[in-house]
Amino acid sequence: MSQENNIIYAEQNEKMKAAYLKAQDTFNYFWREIYWEAKRMVPAHDLSLVKIPFQQMDEANAEPTVEHMWISEIAFDGENITGVLMNSPNLLTNVAEGDTVTRKVSEISDWMLAIDRKTYGGYTIQVLRSDMTEEARKQHDEAWGLDFGDPNNILVAYKQEENEENLIEHPMSKVMEKPARDYFEANLDAVTAIDENGVTRLHTETIAGNKIAVEILLELGADKTAKTNTGKTALDFATALNWKHLIPVLK
Structure with missing residues (x-):
C-alpha cells in the first residue's frame, strides 16, 4: 500500500x-x-x-x-x-x-x-x-x-429541525400526558410495582427519557431510590444515558 x-x-x-x-x-x-x-x-x-x-x-x-x-x-x-x-x-x-x-x-x-x-x-x-x-x-x-x-x-x-424541543422530550410523550396520568392514578400498583429484575416503571420511563411520565410517577409516590438487581437507581440510568433533563428531577 x-x-x-x-x-x-x-x-x-x-x-x-x-x-x-x-x-x-x-x-x-x-x-x-x-x-x-x-x-x-x-x-x-x-x-x-x-x-x-x-x-x-x-x-x-x-x-x-x-x-x-x-x-x-x-x-x-x-x-x-x-x-x-x-x-x-x-x-x-x-x-x-x-x-x-x-x-x-x-x-x-x-x-x-x-x-x-x-x-x-x-x-x-x-x-x-x-x-x-x-x-x-x-x-x-x-x-x-x-x-x-x-x-x-x-x-x-x-x-428535530422543525421542532428543536423534540431533542428534549419525544412528541408522543406530550400527547400521552393525560392518558398516562389517568392510567397511573387508576393503577397505583403499577407506580410501585417491581419486576423480577428489580425494575420499576420509574426505571423504564427514565431509560426512555420521558420526563413527563417520570414527574407523574414521582408525584404518585414512585421511589426514586429503588434499585434494580444490578444496583441501578433511576438517576443512575439518567446519568449513564445522558438524559440531562431528567437528572435534576431525580436528584
Whole structure:
C-alpha cells in the first residue's frame, strides 16, 4: 500500500472510530424512539437497527477477525442491548444469521432508524457517504430506498429541525400526558410495582427519557431510590444515558 493510501486509510479509520463513539453517545435517542414505536397502533418505522462488531480469533493471525453487522428486534434494559443478527457473516464462522446477541452500549458501532424513509443515526454509513461523489450518494440512497440526507448533518430525533424541543422530550410523550396520568392514578400498583429484575416503571420511563411520565410517577409516590438487581437507581440510568433533563428531577 502506498504512503498516500496509508494516509487515506488512517483518516477513514479515525472517522469510523469517531462515528462509533457518536453512535454510543446518542443511543439514548434510538431507544426513546423504539420505546414509543412499541406503543403506536400503526408502526411508523421503516427500519430500526443497531450495528455491533463481532470477532473471532484465528490461529493463523495474532489479531482477531472483526466484522461489523446489523441486528434487529432490539430490546434494551438500560445496560444491555439484545437483538437478532440480520445477515450471514462474510468472514466469521462463530455466529450465524438469526442468532440472538447481547452487547453493552459502549460496544456498539452504530444505530440507525428510518421514519417516512428518512434516516436518523447511521454514523458509519455517513462516513462512507461523505467520501462519495454526489452521484454516488444518490445511487447509494436509491439502493437502500432511503433518504440519508446531508452526511455532515446527522439527525437523531424525529423532525428535530422543525421542532428543536423534540431533542428534549419525544412528541408522543406530550400527547400521552393525560392518558398516562389517568392510567397511573387508576393503577397505583403499577407506580410501585417491581419486576423480577428489580425494575420499576420509574426505571423504564427514565431509560426512555420521558420526563413527563417520570414527574407523574414521582408525584404518585414512585421511589426514586429503588434499585434494580444490578444496583441501578433511576438517576443512575439518567446519568449513564445522558438524559440531562431528567437528572435534576431525580436528584
